[in-house]
Amino acid sequence: MQGTVEVRGVNKKFPKQAGDGDLQVLNDVSFSLEAGTFACLVGPSGCGKSTLLRIIDGLMPPDSGEVEIAGDRVRAPSLDRGFVFQQFNLLPWRTVMGNVEFGLENLGVEKSERRRRAEEIIKLVDLDGFERYYPAQLSGGMQQRVGLARALAIEPSILLMDEPFGSVDDQTRMLLQDELLKIWEKSQKTVIFVTHDIEEALFLGDLIVVMCARPSRISRILEVPFGRPRTDEIRGTPEMGRLKQEIWEELRSGATVEG
Amino acid sequence: MQPEARGILVPDELLTEDAPLSVGGIQPDREEPKSGLRRLLGNKWFLRAVFYGAVAVAWQVTAVVKGTFFLPTIPATLRGLVEIFTEGYAAELLGTMQQLVVGLLLALLVAIPLGALMGRFRFVEDLLAPYVNTLFVTSKESLLPIIIVAVGIGFWYRTWVVILFAVFFPIINTAAGVRYVDKELREAARAFGTRPWRMFTRVYLPASAPFVVAGVRLGFGMAMKGMVIAELWVLRGTGRLLEQFSSSPRRLDLYYALVLLIVAIAVTTNEVLKWVERRLRPASRVLGRE
DSSP states (O other): TTTOEEEEEEEEEEOSSSSSSSSEEEEEEEEEEEETTEEEEETTSSSHHHHHHHHTSSSOOOOOOEEEEEEETSSSOOOEEEOOOOOOOOOOOOOOOHHHHHHHHHHHHHHHHHHHHHHHHHHHHTOOTTOOOOOSSSOHHHHHHHHHHHHHHHHHHEEEEEEEETTHHHHHHHHHHHHHHHHHHHHHOOEEESOOOHHHHHHHHHHEEEEETTTEEEEEEEEOOOOOOOGGGGGGGGHHHHHHHHHHHHHHHHHTTTT | OOHHHHHHOOGGGGGGSSOOSTTTOOOOOSSSOOOOHHHHHHHHHHHHHHHHHHHHHHHHHHHHHHHHTTTTHHHHHHHHHHHHTTHHHHHHHHHHHHHHHHHHHHHHHHHHHHHHHHHHHEEEEHHHHHHHHHHHSSSSSGHHHHHHHHHSHHHHHHHHHHHHHHHHHHHHHHHHHTTSSSSHHHHHHHTOOOHHHHHIIIHHHHHHHHHHHHHHHHHHHHHHHHHHHHHHHTOOOHHHHHHHSSSSOOOHHHHHHHHHHHHHHHHHHHHHHHHHHHOGGGGOOOSSSO
């Protein structure tokens, strides 16, 4: 059961910035994931995928519907889930080491053990030598490695990633994708990865949940046929091209529903 | 991957506000061949030496021309400075400063928690903001007579005046610092299971620390001002000395020396707190990013 995710009939509205009425951000969203699945939520910006991710984590309550993780209903964030943010959101007054240790402190892990685990994870994300640096001293890609390390350090069974590579340059993004897969293949955590980059979703995921905007809903869930471990070669295969095209058609038809 | 190759470490001495920030080693454009005069004008220490030298000369000339009844000469003031210490006047100033510190600490004890609550909880802000803002813009001097009525002119009088002068900046600054703690940082802390109390100590406090220290610094300046005014009003401590040196027998050399000493204490404390403030600002630990 550990690591399973069950999203049932989730609705969420936000008040509109100006004028009356609410903006429907999520409309009756349901899907379920088996433990160890790498799922990618793909959709245009504004389709509510980040909101859905926050509801799954418990950072935000749904208006109706529910999320169950490992059979338990989500009511608040838990240290069984690691969150990686698009804008990294590292504590700027803490060093790399301090940021990675942050969740462990909340878990009540004793200091020497904390240090040991943080060092291990920092090595895993290839940041050894930078333990005493502050976030502002690092590049975006490196900051996101810290963000990933912070999430991995608490040894969660589920990793929630909100467009984590959306604010780094293309080369760094591909590199980080490779490394994420390597780390994931060893740990086999459940991952929910939000992105608007179709190729990224196909390269990383087992399962792609395609979301459409206005009204926000899941328009399709498809399985990715590529085997594991994945290598960069699949980026250039005709199959990749065909699937990208297929998902793009799906997104576009979703967009025209709106009229 | 050597650390040196990927991050930029910057020594603190480059971070003073005097040094223009240069990112990635790029300096602002400057015309290369400079004449001697232009280089001198670009040197702030040269400019300061010339300017303050001129002020000192003007002072000395005025003192000599108008006579020391109106303005003591510079050497006389310096001798006065020595006399402040040898004649025991400095002890009076020390006593004043001790009392100021007591008042300031009491003010901070109230101001920082209160400001933190105002910044954190909307209802506390709604409740207290009108009161704080009104008193903040009110002339505190106008309240001296009623303080005397209430507590007399002893220890509590001066303490209350200092509190009244010093309390508002730390309240307002702390509230602002806490209010503007990044929403994203709070969300990240929440995602990693941070409970309310730890949220306060591990996120709100460090994030707002530079604001709090800035508030303390401004509060200290106000405390100095309040203390001198309070003592001049009832002719106690340093205030009594200032009054005594400026009336008969007039000792303007001692008067100026004492004022210089007060200014020196204020400026030094201010600079120390500014330094602390800079150290607490995370962004000041670096210049650029890749």
